[in-house]
Amino acid sequence: MKLELSRLVQGGGRLGVLKGLGRTKQLSLEVPGCLLYTHLGTVPHLTQDTLQTLSNLPSVTQVSLSNIAEHQEVLEEFKDGFRKFAGLHDTLLYCSLHDPAAPFPTGHITNKTVSVWGSGGRIELNVAKFMALQKVVQPDWYQSMADGETWQNNTSLKRVRKSVDRTLAHLDECLLLHQNSQELEGVEVFGVVEGGDVLEERVRSARETAKRPVAGFCLDSLRAGSIDPALRTQLITAVTKELPEDKPRLLQGVGRPDEVLACVEAGVDLFESFFPFQVTERGCALCFSFDISPDPESAVLQLDDEERDAAEKTQLNGDLNPDDQTQMTSFEINLNDKRYQDDFRPLVEGCGCYCCKNHQRAYLHHLLVTNELLAGVLLMIHNTAHYHGFFGALREAMASDKVDLLKRRVLRERDEQTERKEQDG
Numbered sequence: 001m002k003l004e005l006s007r008l009v010q011g012g013g014r015l016g017v018l019k020g021l022g023r024t025k026q027l028s029l030e031v032p033g034c035l036l037y038t039h040l041g042t043v044p045h046l047t048q049d050t051l052q053t054l055s056n057l058p059s060v061t062q063v064s065l066s067n068i069a070e071h072q073e074v075l076e077e078f079k080d081g082f083r084k085f086a087g088l089h090d091t092l093l094y095c096s097l098h099d100p101a102a103p104f105p106t107g108h109i110t111n112k113t114v115s116v117w118g119s120g121g122r123i124e125l126n127v128a129k130f131m132a133l134q135k136v137v138q139p140d141w142y143q144s145m146a147d148g149e150t151w152q153n154n155t156s157l158k159r160v161r162k163s164v165d166r167t168l169a170h171l172d173e174c175l176l177l178h179q180n181s182q183e184l185e186g187v188e189v190f191g192v193v194e195g196g197d198v199l200e201e202r203v204r205s206a207r208e209t210a211k212r213p214v215a216g217f218c219l220d221s222l223r224a225g226s227i228d229p230a231l232r233t234q235l236i237t238a239v240t241k242e243l244p245e246d247k248p249r250l251l252q253g254v255g256r257p258d259e260v261l262a263c264v265e266a267g268v269d270l271f272e273s274f275f276p277f278q279v280t281e282r283g284c285a286l287c288f289s290f291d292i293s294p295d296p297e298s299a300v301l302q303l304d305d306e307e308r309d310a311a312e313k314t315q316l317n318g319d320l321n322p323d324d325q326t327q328m329t330s331f332e333i334n335l336n337d338k339r340y341q342d343d344f345r346p347l348v349e350g351c352g353c354y355c356c357k358n359h360q361r362a363y364l365h366h367l368l369v370t371n372e373l374l375a376g377v378l379l380m381i382h383n384t385a386h387y388h389g390f391f392g393a394l395r396e397a398m399a400s401d402k403v404d405l406l407k408r409r410v411l412r413e414r415d416e417q418t419e420r421k422e423q424d425g
Helices: 065-078 081-085 127-137 157-179 199-210 229-240 257-265 275-281 305-313 354-358 361-369 374-399 403-410 412-424
Strands: 002-009 013-021 027-031 060-064 092-096 113-118 121-126 141-143 188-193 216-219 249-251 284-286 332-334
Touching: 002 374, 013 257, 013 374, 060 065, 065 081, 065 092, 065 113, 065 121, 065 127, 081 127, 092 127, 121 127, 127 157, 157 188, 157 199, 188 199, 199 216, 199 229, 229 257, 257 374, 257 403, 275 284, 275 374, 284 374, 354 374, 361 374, 374 403, 403 412
Parallel strands: 060 092, 092 141, 141 188, 188 216, 216 249
Antiparallel strands: 002 013, 013 027, 113 121, 284 332
């Protein structure tokens, strides 16, 4: 695996292609980009056939040990790895420790173990069990075991230091077992950078992790809602200066478009695409503009006054509970609202997804209020297409020196709300 950069944009932004992926070394992934979020190998609400109707999907699928760990015995008996078990074919498999869209309790970390939470409750993993799971999953990449419970605001410096030390010790043990395993030959390991909100510990963790033979880096404990966005950007900027340029940086737990833009400028290459799922679960549709076409009239997605007021009321300020998936953001519209019962427009004018080409907002509203399962299917189709389209527009903007224009498009509603508040205040 090697990251070939074609441009450096606005300080730390990196445009390029991650090549030589998988055991065949034939696949690639454009950066900045995102992984394909799944629950047990399946994009929530969608079958594989439905998923394939979407274009430009990432070549890397994310699964998590928190979902897989309780199925270890079944996978050991199956013997052919999780990709074949789940019916995944032309994709690479990345295995993370936790599901980024699912809350998990803290306080269950020891010097030798971490805990993951499946449908049956807590599963405690030491390094030997963690690596045994990787052998039966047979991913193409996996995140090393890590102590990532330092995202809470009241975490002490002593606890942060312990997190960094434990994570480095886990990485060394994982690498030792990995190198002696025939089953994991050709599989890549991502080292985890911890350090909470302490700059010195973040830098130390990055420096030490970069000394190990890892293929890439996971930036952990910076999840949305747990840390001030400006501080997060500062920490990421400091961390990425310590990391080699030819290896990818994956940021965990951040998905909102405004935060993605800020983190890309700080040097992040890859994101987890759990945000469309969270939007779908609250009955909402992504509805923000990322069109950087030269015609300003056609490029701007217009919200009506009521939608703008709703977005203003739900404006995120970076201080929400990261485990609360019910909080609507200003990048979406809530189809549960009665105002949509006679709105016969598509979710987004000009969107080419199946939902927008065939159905109206009123129909989605009807499906939601009658608790029809089709609501989740159609919303997930649109939200996945819209989100991945945003990443495509981001790469296009970086290639054509239009990042500032893209930011104005994406943040337009937020900027207008700020101006209105200042005028009213």
